[in-house]
Amino acid sequence: MDEQSLSRKGAAFYSHLLPALHTPAWKRNRVAGDGWLAVGDAAGLVDPITGEGLYYAMRSADLGVRALLTDLHERTEHTYRRLLRRDFAADLEFGSRLASHIFHGKFLFGSVPSRMVQFTRRSPLFTRVMQDLFAGTQDYLGLKRRLMSNLHGSLFEIATSFGFGRSLPRPVPTQES
Ligand SMILES: Cc1cc2nc3c(=O)[nH]c(=O)nc-3n(C[C@H](O)[C@H](O)[C@H](O)COP(=O)(O)OP(=O)(O)OC[C@H]3O[C@@H](n4cnc5c(N)ncnc54)[C@H](O)[C@@H]3O)c2cc1C
Structure with a gap:
């Protein structure tokens, strides 16, 4: 808003509680x-x-x-x-x-949401998991198993996006990925 010179002075802020249970x-x-x-x-x-x-x-x-x-x-x-x-x-x-x-968790010295956004940018495999999660086709009960089975492939894609791909062994494709 500051970049676009939009003033917040006198602006009304809205919020809504979602009944998400602990x-x-x-x-x-x-x-x-x-x-x-x-x-x-x-x-x-x-x-x-x-x-x-x-x-x-x-x-x-x-x-x-x-x-x-x-x-x-x-x-x-x-x-x-x-x-x-x-x-x-x-x-x-x-x-x-x-x-x-x-x-509230931390992963690799950063907040989990920040890491999730960064991984989504850099790994198509991880992006697909996020898409399925938000589309409701990936449940939470099976999430860990899918993330673990994709882990090697996702890390390889992330390393490749930084230019380190050639120094790492290629992952073996799994059924999940
Ligand atoms: C800003 C915002 C964004 C959201 N975005 C998404 C989204 O992108 N995707 C998603 O899946 N969910 C989203 N949600 C959540 C979603 O809107 C709700 O979970 C969903 O609408 C719940 O439906 P409901 O029928 O239970 O309640 P409501 O949709 O709230 O319906 C309850 C109705 O009862 C009426 N009512 C209340 N008291 C009385 C009374 N005493 N007599 C008669 N009528 C009464 C209310 O006016 C209301 O129309 C969002 C919620 C908010 C607030």
């Missing part, structure tokens, strides 16, 4: 009860890393309706919780454990 909150999160059922943001169903919630709002509504149609009486809460967990809630809960490492 790991302990996932354990005690109630999504349904006697005569009620919560979906989307109201149920805390937001990706704890990306803050995205549109898909989870619609999907939880879908699963909520299924639970109501399956168990019209006292077991609706149990069925809804089970459907959510099996579909995406277990992955979001695991993501909540990763969130603090991502936002």
Whole structure:
């Protein structure tokens, strides 16, 4: 803004809280009860890393309706919780454990988000993982395995981008990459 000579004087700043739950909150999160059922943001169903919630709002509504149609009486809460967990809630809960490492952790003497942006710039393999993560086609539960199986290839691409490629052995392509 300073570069573009845009003044901040008197400007209104906006922010919005996203209902992204911490790991302990996932354990005690109630999504349904006697005569009620919560979906989307109201149920805390937001990706704890990306803050995205549109898909989870619609999907939880879908699963909520299924639970109501399956168990019209006292077991609706149990069925809804089970459907959510099996579909995406277990992955979001695991993501909540990763969130603090991502936002507050350090990797190679720098913050994790900075390193992620730098790796994305320099490694097409790493870029594909990030694209899949944000598109929702890569879950958090399988992320570590994919990153580890791509590690050699990503490091090779990063080294190549700095001009060190010839002094390193070429990685063997894996199925994941
Ligand atoms: C700035 C911002 C950017 C975002 N970007 C993305 C994104 O890029 N991708 C993504 O996936 N998610 C994004 N999200 C999150 C996403 O918008 C929410 O997770 C999603 O909209 C939740 O849907 P919902 O139906 O649960 O709640 P909402 O969309 O909030 O719907 C709740 C509705 O209930 C109404 N309401 C509230 N109280 C009452 C009442 N007492 N009586 C009647 N009506 C009431 C509200 O007016 C509102 O229309 C973003 C959120 C914000 C704030």
